[in-house]
Amino acid sequence: MLHKKLKAFPQDFLWGASTSAYQVEGANLEDGKGPSCQDVKEVPEGTSDLTVCADQYHRYKEDIALMAEMGFKAYRFSIAWTRILPQGIGEVNPKGIEYYNNVINECLKYGIEPIVTMFHFDMPAALDEKGSWSNRESVDWFLNFAKVMYENFGDRVKYWLTINEQNVLTLSGPVIGTLHLPEGCTNELKEIYQQNHHMLVAQAKAMALCHEMLPGAKIGPAPNISLVYPASCKPEDILAAQNYNAVRNWLYLDMAVYGVYN
Numbered sequence: 001m002l003h004k005k006l007k008a009f010p011q012d013f014l015w016g017a018s019t020s021a022y023q024v025e026g027a028n029l030e031d032g033k034g035p036s037c038q039d040v041k042e043v044p045e046g047t048s049d050l051t052v053c054a055d056q057y058h059r060y061k062e063d064i065a066l067m068a069e070m071g072f073k074a075y076r077f078s079i080a081w082t083r084i085l086p087q088g089i090g091e092v093n094p095k096g097i098e099y100y101n102n103v104i105n106e107c108l109k110y111g112i113e114p115i116v117t118m119f120h121f122d123m124p125a126a127l128d129e130k131g132s133w134s135n136r137e138s139v140d141w142f143l144n145f146a147k148v149m150y151e152n153f154g155d156r157v158k159y160w161l162t163i164n165e166q167n168v169l170t171l172s173g174p175v176i177g178t179l180h181l182p183e184g185c186t187n188e189l190k191e192i193y194q195q196n197h198h199m200l201v202a203q204a205k206a207m208a209l210c211h212e213m214l215p216g217a218k219i220g221p222a223p224n225i226s227l228v229y230p231a232s233c234k235p236e237d238i239l240a241a242q243n244y245n246a247v248r249n250w251l252y253l254d255m256a257v258y259g260v261y262n
Contacts, residue, residue, distance in 0.1 A: 014113055016074030017067065020120035020164065022050055025080065027057035031095035034086030036122040037132075041177050060103050068110035075112050077103065078120035078164065081145055088124030089141055097152050104156050116157050117222060118146060118206065120164040121178045132180035133195035142202035146209055154214040161222040162203040167252050168224050170196045200255045207256075223252040 022028070022038040028050040029035060043049050056063055067075055081088060083096035107114045119142065123132055127141055163169070170192055173179030185191050203221060210219045228248060230241035250262040 012073075014074035014115075016072045016076060016112070016115070018076040018115075018117075019054075019056070020078045020117065020122075021080035021083070022053075022120070022122045024054040024056040024077075025083075026051055026053040026055045028053075030057065031099070032083075032086055032093040033080065033096060034082035034088070034093075035125040036080065036082045037125055037128050037178060037180065038122050040125045040128075057099065060099075061106055064103070064106045064110060064112065067112060072112055074115055074159075075107050076115040076117060076161070078117035078122075079149060080122055081119065082122070082124045084148055085124070085145060086126075088127035089144060092148060100153060104153055108156060113159065114157050115159040115161065116149065116153065117161045117164050118142075118149060119162065121169070121176070123178070123180065128180045131182050133198050134180070134182045134185075134191060136198060138198050139202040139205060142199075143205045143209060146206040147213075150210060150213045154217065158214075158217050160210060160217060160219040162206055162219065163199055164222045165224040166196070166199055166203075166221065167248060169199070171248070200252075203256065204259065221252060221256045223249070225249050225253070 022036060027033070028039050039050060054063075064075065079100055080096070083099065084093060085091070086093050104114045127135075127138070130137070132138065168176065169178055173192060174188075179192065179195075181188060181191055207219050210217055226248065228241045228244045230237040246262045254260060254262045
C-alpha cells in the first residue's frame with residue numbers, strides 16, 4: 001500500500017535514545033558496585049574494558065543536557081543490577097540508589113521521560129556462581145531486584161522494560177558472551193531453553209508485581225523483533241519462515257501477552 005499522505009506524529013510521541021549500563025556508565029567497580037558477568041569476562045586484546053566506556057557515571061548531567069538540546073522526549077537506560085545489589089541479592093548499595101535517582105531527576109528536569117530497562121546482559125557475577133538463569137532461584141533473585149527498583153524509583157518512573165532482547169540472550173548467548181552454563185552440562189540447547197523459561201517466569205512475576213505496586217505504570221518485554229519473510233511462495237519456504245518467526249519472535253511476545261508458549 002502506497003501512502004501518499006502521512007499522519008503527523010502525535011505531540012506526546014516519545015522520541016529518544018537508548019543505552020545499557022555496562023556499555024556507557026564506566027565506573028564499573030566504583031562506589032560499592034559489585035562485578036557483573038561483563039566485568040569478569042576475558043576482554044580480547046586491544047579491546048577496551050568497562051572502567052571508562054562513555055563515562056556516563058560521572059558525566060550524566062552533561063549527557064542529559066545534550067539530549068535535551070537535541071530535543072529528546074525520552075531516555076531509555078538500564079539499571080546495573082550490581083550497582084544496586086552488589087552481590088545480586090542481600091544488601092542494597094545506597095550509592096547505586098543515589099546515582100539512579102540523580103539520573104532520573106536530571107531527565108525529569110528537562111522534561112525527558114525516563115524509561116528503565118531492568119536487565120540488560122549483566123547478570124551479577126556472584127549469581128553466575130550460583131548457577132545464573134539455570135537456577136530456579138533466579139526467578140526470586142530477579143523479583144527481589146524488581147521490588148527494590150519499584151520501591152526506590154517507581155514514584156517517578158512510569159515506563160519499565162523487563163529483560164532486554166531475551167531472544168538474543170537465548171539464540172546468541174554463546175556468541176555475545178552472556179551465556180553461563182552449569183558445570184557438567186551435557187545438553188547445551190536444552191539448558192539454554194530452561195534458562196529462557198526461568199527468564200520468562202521471572203519477567204511475568206515482575207510484571208505482576210509492577211501492576212500491584214505501581215498501578216499507574218506500564219511494563220513490557222523488550223525483545224529484538226525482526227519479521228522473517230519466506231524466500232519464495234513455495235509451501236516449504238512459507239512453513240520455514242513461520243517456524244523461524246515462532247522461534248525468533250512470537251515465543252517471547254506470546255508468553256508476555258498470553259502467558260503461553262507459541
